[in-house]
Amino acid sequence: MESPAEILPGVIFYSYLSSVKREKACVWNHHTLVLQVSGQMILETSEQNINISAGDVLLIHKNQLGTLTKTPGPSGHYETIVISLQEDLMRQIALEEKMESNGKYTGPQNLCLPNNAFLTGYFQSIVPYARSSGAEMTDELGLLKVKEGIKLMLLAVPELRNFLFDFSEPYKIDLERFMMSNYHFNVPVEKLALLTGRSLSGFKRDFQKLFGMPPRQWLQDKRLNEARHLIENKNKKPSLIYLDLGFESLSHFSYAFKKKFGKAPTEGLVKTD
Structure with missing residues (x-):
């Protein structure tokens, strides 16, 4: 299996490696949700430096640059489950679930989500698809998993509604x-x-x-x-x-x-x- 492997094409990915690797010049076009299954990852942007380890969940904001440093844990393993919250998919979910922003998000660009049993159980339900090269996730099931993840994030941090469902075009920045x-x-x-x-x-x-x-x-x-x-x-x-x-x-x-x-x-x- 190649890394990263697509569990649901273009949306859900499984990343793993067996040695230290540094990824340069990462560009996130879409909001991205990351579960650190094993090992450690450091996200560096011009404004933040975030270190996550096994069990942590990180939400990365769209339209930004950053550097990822990936380090295997003591067991020699490094694994992440990555969900790309593509804008077309988010618009579809917003329409179907009647979700919309009610203001401007003013929090940090990238943030670790609170650890809770609901998010932990959610990601654990995806891990078997990641580790089994023969398992397939249908588009219908994949969409349900993404919807579930969004609802659990909003349950944990309600103000993320403005983070996730802001579809305005990027304004000219400094x-x-x-x-x-x-x-x-x-x-x-x-x-x-x-x-x-x-x-x-x-x-x-x-x-x-x-x-x-x-x-x-x-x-x-x-x-x-x-x-x-x-x-x-x-x-x-x-x-x-x-x-x-x-x-x-x-x-x-x-x-x-x-x-x-x-x-x-x-x-x-x-x-x-």
Whole structure:
């Protein structure tokens, strides 16, 4: 079985691994519900750092960037059940169940849900489908499971109604603040435009006006300047920082660094005995 495996295509997933793995530049287009079955996961965004372990339930807000660090537990296992609360599906549920928001959600973007017997039992009913490669979940059953999960979340945290059923389009957010917080994520410019509530052309136009250069050029310069600072002032090794700064490979990073500064990144390290 490949990881992640789809239990219900596009909606319910089972993720597992047997060694430490770091996922960079995760983009959540839809609200996402995560049960940590075993092991540990750390979610890092520009505003939050959340650590969850076996038995914890995490709700992740749509339209944001973040980094996931996945670590197996003492038994060597790492497992999660992930439910993608896709907007089309949420709209369908809102119509069928007569659910709607009654105000603007003002809480944290991502939050751990209170542990209770109802949510625990709910996820335990999905685990057998995850661990058995021969088990199949029909679309009808999958929709019922998603509805059940939503109702149990609202039972535990009623104010999540405004979190889950806000279908308004993303408004234009502060572009400078967003870019300064998220420049290190290696995602396409098209995705950055969407996350700031802009069309691609609008994003490029606003970006040029604000920063005086195209997005790709600014991103490369910003990442390289930060890399130089970390190498020369913090004595960080290039091999340990290039991924965190959004570069796809060490060779690409080294080439870009030398082209901009006229020397290899390793030349900036302070030698110690």
